[in-house]
Amino acid sequence: MTATLPVYSKKDFQTDQEVRWCPGCGDYAILSAVQSVFPELGVPREKFVVVSGIGCSSRFPYYMNTFGFHTIHGRAPAVATGLKIARPDLEVWIATGDGDGLSIGGNHTIHMLRRNVGLKVLLFNNKIYGLTKGQYSPTSEFGKKAKSTPFGSVDRPFNPLSLALGAEATFVARSVDVFQAHLKATLKKAAVHQGSAFLEILQNCNIFNDGAWESLTEKDMRDDRTILVEHGQPLIFGRNKDKGIRMKGLDLEVVSLGNGISEADLIVHDEHHPNPAYAFLLSRMDNRPGFPTPLGVLRSVDAPCYEDAMNDQVEAVVAKKGKGDLAELLGAGDTWDVG
């Protein structure tokens, strides 16, 4: 019997639970995008599991009409890893934040990525602790004045994309809560990636860190401050599409097109580039004077999935030795008979 997949709509992925994020929170936009994308993925609804840790972002599973597991602070990647190993048939998504995923759960995040477990990670980055009411986070800028740092933070922040790349991630991307079309398109790319897909979503916390990404999202600035990287396309940005990025020695350089500089001089984005150093260079453009902040898929390469490798090993041994016989196992080794 071939089961036909029901035709889902966004509504099928909404729950009856009252959404308890602050009015105006960027999380609403992310929830809406995910609820729009899931029906289009060709996956039966019962195969979806959303796993989260603790934090505002981690309330996400309660609002998705799928299987959902709201776990403990920082541990979603580990819970999801166990689930995916035991049940490779499931589509397991993680909703986490900059505190949950990079601070208390930083260890699990990097190890999930290096193992390449087939999990989709949505890291909501608002550069602040929201649920605990406004302390600086591991992505807050140096000098950030917050509840726990009245004189400014003396922590140097993580760059989530650089961190993911350094942890051997096979899919690294970034989008923004308010760029709905881009966000949905990137979610779809993450959904089809085999292995860990790490998607940082720049998200506004309008209560504790309002406008954290304003310089990137403001209509008249966004084209000059961000660059949408697309596989096979030259790195061009700017309101008038007149700026580009080319290699200069071992570094990147922003150039203006014209005056002898043409598209042919620019880097053509290759998300499959085998050397992660390229994607790393792109990730380092953040906060660099004159450089745009990259959005889109920085890196997407093929590598074996952890859960497949683990289950393949089991199958290979079963194929070689046959299915284990319990009586034989208990009676293995040197034995002797009495009476």
Place this chain on the structure above:
Amino acid sequence: MATTEAPPRRREVLEQAVIRFCGDSGDGMQITGSQFTNTAALFGNDLATFPDYPAEIRAPAGTLPGVSGFQIHFSSRDVYTPGDAVDVLVAMNPAALKTNVADLRPNGALIVNVDNFREVDLKKAQCATNPLEDHSLDAYRVFKVELTKLTRLALLDLGLDAKSMDRCKNFFALGMCYWLYNRSMDPTYKWLDEKFAGKPILAEANKLAMKAGYSYCEATEAFQVSYEIPAAKLTPGRYRNISGNSALALGFVAAARRSGLTLFQGSYPITPASDVLHELSMFKEFGVLTFQAEDEIAAVTAAIGAAYGGALAITTTSGPGMALKMEAIGLAIATELPLVICDIQRGGPSTGLPTKTEQADLLQALYGRNSEAPVPVLAAATPGDCFWVALEASRIAVKYMVPVIILSDGYLANGAEPWKIPSMDELPEFPVRFRTDPEGFMPYLRDPDTLSRPWAVPGTPGLEHRIGGLEKQDGTGNVNYEPLNHERMVRLRAAKVAAVAQDVPDVVPAGDPDGDLLLVGWGSTYGSITSALSAQRAKGRRIGHVHLRHLNPLPRNLGDLLQRYRKVVVPEMNMGQLLWVLRAQFLVDAEGLNKIQGKPFKVSEIEAKIEEELS
């Protein structure tokens, strides 16, 4: 290969013997001891062992902290402990002699490697004088053997370097002990052939060394007597030797088969629990999934994820790892998912004594989590019992949808005993059925008998639902912060664990069913208490012994039982943790007998306490 056994000078038949091999941690004492154990087991003796090794992989050679020992007690009668006093002590260097000789019984045999008693060796062991010359060993029969030299002589023709030759000297000592107890060397020959299948020269070298040790005893007049310890009269059946950690691993494989679930183990290496991971990682043909996590927390949370997905999920650790896992165990309690957590206890606090045994995690297991978070707790009594406890804990976990803690300890984990291999029909069967019917489904709908909620695994159409660590409403599982709901949920979770008591059999005391004194124990003290009980009853005392497998909930008849004796004594390798529980729960004026030395009780220590109480 057959062994030629020339008739020894005089043979004495004994009921039992205790041998201890001790030397530097690089001297192969654990292998030597395991080989003697294996041979004794195959011969049909009952036995118990006590491997005692340092936390350092290789402390500086010849020093006191680097001493590694292995004790075996083998007998023609039932054996419950590794033995209080040693009959034959093999000491490979002064450090080993110094740290172990106190346990040798007067007139016991002391075999020393005199080649390692040079000035420099004595200095490393901080010996002011040479114990072989200062008459400090006059109470023992000392056999000074040039073990290093004789081993080298035996291997002369093999063309090995000096270091490789010296590595075989433990087999020379083993050969001597085989002669002394009239044992066949065949099982060890077989083991060497398998162990060194890729390097036959090393198999040959160790065989030659062992034969040389055997022949040395035969040829020299050193030993006037050799001993025979007849086979024990064990319950009929097929036996194997088993350690507690191996038994746990087998128990979980059996539990997975009998429940129809896939076994998932999340674990992070930690002494003395790592062997459970090593063992289970070999059983891929049983579909076992072993996940070596990045840390203790990932190990338990991955297991929770696997349990959520429908696996029989376990995590294995020791005390420090338990401390790290506690928040996650609370999550399993709140989400009511089945999980088995094994704590192979060791000395603490903090890193403490990683390789030494202790029972001081009982209160941590019972109460070590935030808020009201009860779980069933079980403890294994012997190495072989670990198998049955693994099965029982798994059965309770899936029946009640609850995390269950198993307490073992370093002594059970590494100690070995003959284990009667169970037949398949002796193993409980507890097939698990996941919820599949969407009709009337709610994630926290409870079974009236067990109070358990349905196991509704992802991938089941129509059962999409959310669970988590936030307080929830019973039935729907929706997040709920109402005061009365919280109290109701706290009481429900406690009632569910209390309901496990219906699966806890009444305890039947060993010895007298009432009388002057009741010994209450749990875990690895079983052997010492059992031996002390029988010795003291033989002296006419009216005493009993109950050994608790279920530490939460406790057996329903325990309270009544405690009243049937004039005194209650609780021997524990801690400061009195079960004692505290019994006093609190039953208002009984029980007495503790506490030993916190990283070593199991001697039988004599328990006997002394009984005599003190009843004199």
